Amino acid sequence: MTDSPAARGARAAARRxxxxxxxxxxxxxxxALHARGPAQYADPxxxxxxxxxAAALAWTVxxxxxxxxxxxxxxxxxxxxxxxxxxxxxxxxxxxDGIIAVVVDEVVTDAEE
Structure with a gap:
């Protein structure tokens, strides 16, 4: 998951x-990105x-x-x-909710580029 849209979105959200x-x-x-596999959910x-x-779920949704x-x-x-x-x-x-909004924004932006 280290170079997927979810990972890129998570990184961009962290910067914001x-x-x-x-x-x-x-x-x-x-x-956290390196600690989990593509189908695992990390301990929040x-x-x-x-x-x-949130990024992994946003990408799936x-x-x-x-x-x-x-x-x-x-x-x-x-x-x-x-x-x-x-x-x-x-x-x-x-x-x-604010964190989720930022994460979704970044994941969708990455996916639509």
Whole structure:
């Protein structure tokens, strides 16, 4: 998963979120990317793992929706990721939703390039 649209989206989201969550976020995301296989879900105990899990799910949801429509709406992808990604209990709902929105935006942007 280290060079998939989900991985590229996770990296881009980490760059965007690093100002709010600290410079270590990019390294945490990179570590989470290398710690998991393509079908595994990482332990969402860290923000990096949350971003990688959200990116993997966003890519899966995007591909599923793309089978039905050429350009799935970001809002639909975001809503499904919010519903399907288990809450980690360590991130507030608003913060989690904001992270998911950034991750989906980056994954979809990468997929549509």
């Amino acid at each position: 979120l690093a100002a709010a969550h600290g410079p270590r976020l990019e390294a945490d995301v990179e570590a 105990a860290s923000l990096g793992s949350l971003i990688v899990s 995007y591909q599923d929706l793309r089978a039905r429509t050429e350009r799935p709406a970001r809002a639909v992808v975001t809503r499904r990721v919010r519903l399907e990604l288990p809450a980690d209990g360590r991130t507030s709902g608003d913060e989690r």
